[in-house]
Amino acid sequence: MESKSKPKYKLILDAAVEVIAENGYHHSQVSKIAKKAGVADGTIYLYFKNKEDILVSLFEEKMGQFVSKIKHEIDQTEQADQKLYKLIEMHFSQLSEDPSLAIVTQLELRQSNKDLRLKINDVLKGYLALMDTILQEGMEDGTFQNQLNVKLVRQVLFGTLDEVVTNWVMKEQRYSLVDQAEEVHYLIYNGLRDHS
Amino acid sequence: MESKSKPKYKLILDAAVEVIAENGYHHSQVSKIAKKAGVADGTIYLYFKNKEDILVSLFEEKMGQFVSKIKHEIDQTEQADQKLYKLIEMHFSQLSEDPSLAIVTQLELRQSNKDLRLKINDVLKGYLALMDTILQEGMEDGTFQNQLNVKLVRQVLFGTLDEVVTNWVMKEQRYSLVDQAEEVHYLIYNGLRDHS
């Protein structure tokens, strides 16, 4: 039951992350979220169209911050392979620092239906575009091979990161996720660069 | 309403795949599966403990065949990189040939609760072990670098395959999945082999 002067909108989203991480997606009733946020059930519907809208908004909000932080770091980095490293490292570090969010994104939100997952994918597009940019840059400046199938490589990259984080979450975060950044970067980069 | 002389067990599992692929996990009532299988609702419970058991059995059955087919092919292949290629190619081809199954494994089955997901992970272990074997072999015979972190590489491999298939399913199978095998193999293999 947080409160202070935070706008109710944010209050509700933060409550949602906590409630879902604690109870799992299917046991996260609207009434539970309302209680944790310190508002009435009905109030939720003044700020969100329906339950799904809470989840999409939650993902938009968190993912927006997630991506913009990575973008900011990358903009201060020169070489494409360094940018790739930064992306991997920050992907891991940000989720490491917010385990509740990690549980929600890696496990709980996937239990939602197809419609919601399509909307979530929309939100992800910004992140995927960022990956594309790095790859494109690297191809152009010779860091990576120049005939890469960007869409496919992006799937390799995203699929890898996603799987590594999910494994870490399912193993209950018993080891350092960030420590794996270097090795993951090596494997991906090694696959992408020109060895000729 | 299929029937012939198929044992009811198989009849029900096949019906379940179709119904789930058509209607989505959460709209796949037991009664719908029973109808499609051409049996009474109660008959389901002569063969399965409960609804979840249908799903676990479905996954066990299909995944068992999936893995054993790949294993069989790989046993007839010599070099580790060729085995890796076979695995990727057959992973893609088998799911290409059974789009209903692909929809179920990539999208619908993930909507299940944590318990079910843990059971599904158990079933996956056999497949992951197969990957480990290939990697180990390749490290020993010099096909791959010999200091690889097998567990991590396996996550790169599985994460990549999973993501590529999911993308293909979400894009409604509008392109050839198998055609991507070569490129995926190249990227992974390139990341693993020794370039010195």
Add this chain to the structure above:
Amino acid sequence: MESKSKPKYKLILDAAVEVIAENGYHHSQVSKIAKKAGVADGTIYLYFKNKEDILVSLFEEKMGQFVSKIKHEIDQTEQADQKLYKLIEMHFSQLSEDPSLAIVTQLELRQSNKDLRLKINDVLKGYLALMDTILQEGMEDGTFQNQLNVKLVRQVLFGTLDEVVTNWVMKEQRYSLVDQAEEVHYLIYNGLRDHS
């Protein structure tokens, strides 16, 4: 479909008595009770934990009134044998006046499972204690023999009342129950008093 301004809690309990008396315990679905009470099915669960809780509450509520009315009358009576008579007479008269309740307590509620029956027995304890008090008093002031086994006599008394009422209910209330009070009192009292 009653309503007026009665609180829903009471509305539901009254509906439950009627529905159970009419349809029998096993054909008294929650939805039937809800309809008779003029509320939605879900509303029941705002006031009661589950279906069993309706029954326990019903019994507590009705039995509470039942006993307290008898207690009140008895407190205004002097002699133990007169108190005994009052108890018998009011036991009969109260059930006579509410035949639905009589059907429910004598027949339908006994069809419940062991757990529920234990809870019902708990509720009965207050009534049995009242009987004990009367017996004790009568033994002390010489109305009854002074070496009675109170627990056993109470079983004779309660068993008799219960059987007489059940017979009346099963004979579809075709005769006056209250008219039997005097004779029952005579038989019991005659058995208890000192004839020396």
Add this chain to the structure above:
Amino acid sequence: MESKSKPKYKLILDAAVEVIAENGYHHSQVSKIAKKAGVADGTIYLYFKNKEDILVSLFEEKMGQFVSKIKHEIDQTEQADQKLYKLIEMHFSQLSEDPSLAIVTQLELRQSNKDLRLKINDVLKGYLALMDTILQEGMEDGTFQNQLNVKLVRQVLFGTLDEVVTNWVMKEQRYSLVDQAEEVHYLIYNGLRDHS
């Protein structure tokens, strides 16, 4: 899974008593009874019309023996008050000797519906008639008062016996039921005899 050469009819009834006493009325499925009797589910229906018929037959069979044993003893007794004592004592002793039957008759069979209970009451009529005979005899020979309302007295007697046995069953048979026969007889007899 008994067998030998017992006819299946008896085999099934004996199994029914055991199963109901062990599992309670509501958890005594026909299939469980069949298994305990060592026959197939369908076989039950060669000997009994339906499930209810098993219970009625069970009660008829056991109650028939119960009553005829009491009758036999009573026929060898002269005085009405001694016959009353015999009836009480044997009522208690027979149920003491077969606790499974006691549980079934006092607790489990009462969970059945109204129809079944009416049939059970039919079976009881023979026993109640026996009580009537004793009372009638006693009234005629002056052992009891001669203006008794036989039907009502019989309810006092049966209600008392039933309640005393039920209490003993619910207290898990932790004391001697037969030891209470004398006291119960005294209370009833004292209520019935002429003190003038």
Add this chain to the structure above:
DNA sequence: GATGAATGAGGTTTCATTCAT
């Protein structure tokens, strides 16, 4: 007579959403 695989009707409870206040 005996089997047992198959049937299919039936009911409690949850929870997202509304709307009168």
Add this chain to the structure above:
DNA sequence: TATGAATGAAACCTCATTCAT
């Protein structure tokens, strides 16, 4: 804005009974 009491649709599973063998 905010409330929270009320709504009502929706589905898994059990088990008495049947009937082809």
